[in-house]
Amino acid sequence: MVIGYDALPMNREADAALAERLLVRDQEALRTAIDSYGEVVFGMARRIVIEPSLAEEVAQDTFLALWRRPGAFDAARGSLQAFLAGIARNKAIDLVRREESLRRTKESLQAEAEKASTEVVLNERVEERQEILAALRGLSAVQREAIVLAYFGGRTYREVAAELEIPEGTAKTRLRDGLLRLRELLSTTREQER
Amino acid sequence: MKRNHEEMQELLAAYALGAVPEDEINEVRAHILSCEECMREADEFAEASASLAVAVGSERLPAGFADRVLELVQTDASAATTEPRRRRRWLPAYALAASMAVVVVLGFQVFETQREIDRQREVLSALLHQTGVEMRGTSGAVARVVPSGSGSLFAAAGLQEAPQGHTYQLWLIKEGAAPVSAGTFDVSDGLAVIETQRSIAGFDGAAVTIEQAGGSAQPTTDPILQG
Numbered sequence: 001m002v003i004g005y006d007a008l009p010m011n012r013e014a015d016a017a018l019a020e021r022l023l024v025r026d027q028e029a030l031r032t033a034i035d036s037y038g039e040v041v042f043g044m045a046r047r048i049v050i051e052p053s054l055a056e057e058v059a060q061d062t063f064l065a066l067w068r069r070p071g072a073f074d075a076a077r078g079s080l081q082a083f084l085a086g087i088a089r090n091k092a093i094d095l096v097r098r099e100e101s102l103r104r105t106k107e108s109l110q111a112e113a114e115k116a117s118t119e120v121v122l123n124e125r126v127e128e129r130q131e132i133l134a135a136l137r138g139l140s141a142v143q144r145e146a147i148v149l150a151y152f153g154g155r156t157y158r159e160v161a162a163e164l165e166i167p168e169g170t171a172k173t174r175l176r177d178g179l180l181r182l183r184e185l186l187s188t189t190r191e192q193e194r
Numbered sequence: 195m196k197r198n199h200e201e202m203q204e205l206l207a208a209y210a211l212g213a214v215p216e217d218e219i220n221e222v223r224a225h226i227l228s229c230e231e232c233m234r235e236a237d238e239f240a241e242a243s244a245s246l247a248v249a250v251g252s253e254r255l256p257a258g259f260a261d262r263v264l265e266l267v268q269t270d271a272s273a274a275t276t277e278p279r280r281r282r283r284w285l286p287a288y289a290l291a292a293s294m295a296v297v298v299v300l301g302f303q304v305f306e307t308q309r310e311i312d313r314q315r316e317v318l319s320a321l322l323h324q325t326g327v328e329m330r331g332t333s334g335a336v337a338r339v340v341p342s343g344s345g346s347l348f349a350a351a352g353l354q355e356a357p358q359g360h361t362y363q364l365w366l367i368k369e370g371a372a373p374v375s376a377g378t379f380d381v382s383d384g385l386a387v388i389e390t391q392r393s394i395a396g397f398d399g400a401a402v403t404i405e406q407a408g409g410s411a412q413p414t415t416d417p418i419l420q421g
Contacts, residue, residue, distance in 0.1 A: 027264060034260040039252035042259075047250045056256055063263045078244055085247035093212065112250075132249045150213035151246050157208040158215055169204075176207035183242040 015073075015080035022070035030067055037081050038063075041088045047112060047152055048092035049102055058095065062088040079128060093154035106163055109153045110145065135185035143178030150175060197221070197334070203232055210239035220384035221334045224352025228336045327400045329421035337386075337419050339364070339376075339400045345391040346376070348400075350419065353381045356404055363405045364388065365413055366397040373401065378409040 021029035041062050045055035065087055066073070073083050096103045104112075136144055145164065149155045155163065161171035202225040208214050209222050226232050326340035329350075337350035348364050356362050361380060365373035374397075376390045394400070401417035 027267060030267060031260055031264060034255075034263060038255045038259060040248070040250075042255050043250045043253040044247065046253050052256075056259065059255070059259070060263055060266065064266060067267050078241075079248070082244055082247045085250070086244055089247055090212070128245075129248045129251075132245050135245075136249060147211065147246070150208065150211040151243065152250075155213065156215040157205075157213045160213065172204050172208055175211060175213065176204065179207040179210065179239050179242050182245075183238060186242060186245055 012075050012079060016075035018080065019070050019073050019075065022066065030063065033066060033080070033084070034063055037084050040081055041084050044085045044088040045092050048089065048104065048154065049095055050104060051102060054095060054102065055092070058088055058092045061091050065091075081128065089151070096154050104153060106149060106153070109148050112152075131186065131189050134189065135182050138185045139178050139181055143174050143181065146171060146174035147178045147182070199225070199229060199232070202226075202229070203235070206232060206236045207239050210236060210243040212243075220352045220354075223384060224334045224336050227351050228330075327394060327397075327421050329400055329402065329419040331402075331419040335419060337402065337421075339366075339394055341394060342389060344393060345389060346394045348376065348379070348386075348388045348390065350381070350386045350402070352384055353386060353419075354384075355381050359407050360404050361407050361409060362386065363403055363409045363413070364390070365401045365403065365417075366392060366394060367399040367401055368397050373413055375409060375411070376400075378405070 018029055018033055022033070038059065042055060042059045045058035045062075046052065049055045049058060062084055066084065073080060136147075139147070146160050149160045149163065150157065157171045157175060158168055160166075160175070161168040164171070166174075202222060205214055205218070205222050206226075209219075209226075214222055226236050326338050326346070329337040329339075331337075331353070335350060335352035337348065337353075339346050339348045341347075353362070361378040363378045364376040366376050367373050374392065376392045377388050379386045379388045399421055401413070401421075402419040403413045403415045403417050405414060
């Protein structure tokens with residue numbers, strides 16, 4: 001995976017300003033959003049959908065959604081990067097849920113997760129990413145596996161249970177404990193920053 | 195069968211991760227809306243889950259990507275209508291609560307038309323309203339009728355679609371008198387909302403029944419929601 005080049009440092013205020021321009025139908029603002037976050041969005045789509053042309057469609061749909069509903073982005077709740085990557089994730093998951101052959105296997109998802117957690121990227125925009133990767137490293141292996149399967153693999157907790165050959169209750173518990181731990185780790189990092 | 199609070203609570207993380215199967219999702223949503231503790235927890239889980247989105251690396255875009263998106267935008271019919279600023283139709287406190295609930299309950303859906311957004315907001319604002327009549331059903335569905343202008347607003351979450359050829363009908367009830375119809379409604383995505391000219395003033399309660407399409411003069415079945 002290609003990472004971290006030509007990144008524009010864009011903070012939350014800049015995100016909010018960009019959203020304001022989108023609200024008044026400024027097409028150049030859409031181009032700026034694509035230039036800034038297109039690679040993150042495409043990275044997410046590729047992570048979930050194997051087929052590159054379908055991943056491109058997911059990325060296109062993501063920016064169309066931003067264009068149609070810029071008001072859905074709320075700078076108070078998170079970065080535009082996270083918002084767009086989240087939309088791309090959902091659109092990609094919808095696609096792989098409709099067509100199972102497009103899904104990534106458990107092995108490929110885990111390999112990507114392992115690789116991602118060892119990447120070290122130095123530039124301003126990816127700080128947010130470093131934070132979540134560090135938090136993911138802080139989970140137990142079984143918690144990480146369950147969360148990766150659910151979030152990036154589009155598996156329901158029942159499918160996580162079936163694929164990992166564990167009881168459904170255990171799958172629910174791993175997702176819950178994993179997400180609780182993730183939340184805890186992220187809030188510690190954020191407090192340290194303050 | 196309505197499941198208990200603990201069972202629903204166990205599902206909140208899976209819900210925030212988008213990992214609750216279709217057949218359970220309405221029940222979880224309805225529970226979150228009716229349980230303050232779970233609403234708060236689901237909101238926290240949603241935040242943690244949302245941060246996972248930036249864990250993946252970037253990937254170089256195919257050449258001409260931005261130009262193709264901008265071309266699509268030119269021909270995109272739904273972009274032609276200028277979107278109004280977020281409307282604040284409700285009292286500020288409700289507006290805030292409702293916007294949080296939109297994120298929590300509908301977190302993984304992106305509503306792309308203003309009408310859809312307005313409808314979601316109406317449902318959620320009404321459900322979170324502290325006044326009016328609250329109704330509960332056997333399958334975890336919740337609904338509320340609240341005063342709205344000179345009439346009322348009814349909203350429900352967690353209902354199944356009515357059987358073919360049937361509709362839901364809302365009744366206002368006063369002890370010692372026949373129920374008064376406040377209109378019929380349909381359900382989509384487990385949510386329903388109707389505005390009615392009837393005021394709830396002077397009534398003691400409300401109920402929802404399933405009736406033949408078009409509605410009935412008086413209820414013909416047992417209420418599936420009552421309060």
